[in-house]
Amino acid sequence: MGETIKTRWLLLALGLLFLAVALSAPVNHDESQYVAAIALMREGLPYRDWAYLQTPLQPLLLSPLSLLPAGWLLVGARLANVAFALVASWALLRLLKGRTPFWAAAVAVGGMATTNAFLFGTEVARNDMLPVALLSLALLVFMPRQGLDWRRAALGGLCLGLAISAKISLALPAAAIGLWLLWRSREIGWQVIAAAALGGIAGLLPCLILYALAPEPFVFGVFTYSLEAPQQFWTLVGMPQVLTPLVKLRELGIETVEGATLAALLVWLLTLRQGGPERRLLDAAILGGLLAAYLPDPFFRQYLIPLLPPLFARAALSLPALTHRWRQVAIGAGAITAGVGASGSVGNVVLAAQHPLELMETVQRARIVAAMTKGRMVATLSPEQVAGNDVRLDPRFAAGPFLFRTTGNLGQATRRITGAAIWEEAEARTLALPPFVVTGGEGKPRPPAFPYGVEAPLSRQVISRYYKSIRLPGEGWFLWIARTEKGWAEAPPLNCPPENRQPICLKLTYQRE
Structure with missing residues (x-):
């Protein structure tokens, strides 16, 4: 069976998994502002006409879903996240094609897709999967096989700018990729860097335009609220300890074993010295993703999602370089923790088969x-x-x-x-x-x-x-x-x-x- 056919079968299997978990997951109150923003696009714009606590690309892009009848808008928003998750998976498989054996690419993408964090982002109508799809596309564009020209750089910058316009925390991986471009400036030329910067600015236009229309509500929703409200709420409910660095690190560590993330991190660390500039791009994005996961207060599983595409892409490139024994250990550990990560979502699917959705x-x-x-x-x-x-x-x-x-x-x-x-x-x-x-x-x-x-x-x-x-x-x-x-x-x-x-x-x- 050819690699293209295998890729299609893998994407089909992942698509069915994503669809099943999206339809069976309980409704989460995190979905409230995202679904409401899409619905209210019929009447105006975020920030100017109603409060929104994220950057604005998702409601702008999904505004046609506002035409769906009551109840079905939530379903439509979840299905859109299924599509975004598939785009992210496809982009990683495409990036890895020809760079690593198919088995390594399949193991890595399957490991990413079955983490607790990735499945949660896929199954609820939040704004996690659109930016991660754009980040994955940016990695694909910035890692061509025949050199990075200004056109690809502009497209990659556009993807990163749009990712930030969908979720502000993507600014950290995007900044890390920008530093990688600057590090390679002598090799790739300033024309390429300028094109990437202009593409990034174009991707930020949704934010810039809506900021110009309503600057104070925009700053309050995107920045002020996220800096002040968590401290106030968790103190009010008697749980200020969840904001402390040690508790956040503990929760982040626990989440890495809710899926194959920890195994991928270990593979990355074991092979950190290997590879050329392209792997350094992934290394930079991984560091940006780790910062994006840790900085928000308190830590929640969805904050780990921006880390996953560069981390699992790097693991796929590194797996073949491990000795046979260590490769078996890494894949075995990843398979066990992947089962742990997917258990909650798969459990919802099993319950849905026995009870009304x-x-x-x-x-x-x-x-x-x-x-x-x-x-x-x-x-x-x-x-x-x-x-x-x-x-x-x-x-x-x-x-x-x-x-x-x-x-x-x-x-x-x-x-x-x-x-x-x-x-x-x-x-x-x-x-x-x-x-x-x-x-x-x-x-x-x-x-x-x-x-x-x-x-x-x-x-x-x-x-x-x-x-x-x-x-x-x-x-x-x-x-x-x-x-x-x-x-x-x-x-x-x-x-x-x-x-x-x-x-x-x-x-x-x-x-x-």
């Missing part, structure tokens, strides 16, 4: 909300549960629970800069609400600050205002409906502070029933 329950819940609200505005901390073209989301809740749970000075800055709803408003029962509110996704107790869940003050407020409730499919889910003598409430006016002139406060109105 949670994703389909979400679709059913969203269809009920769409039928009841009939295009009128809905407030919820779980927008991923109801988003679609026939549900009108309240843009003040576009970030799901993440901006809502900010308090103190950060909460006031959130309200002033982005116009988003915050917890303290709901707790004081001064938060203006539309006629429809959906609750049920943020009831997990988070003592001491949120002993009854983040959405508890929202539930208390709708009860105090005599909203009636309709039970939705799933445990703890309710649609709350404001009522008056005519059966439906006339929503209160939007309560924005006088100094807030953001478009979200100027344009947000409710339909009189």
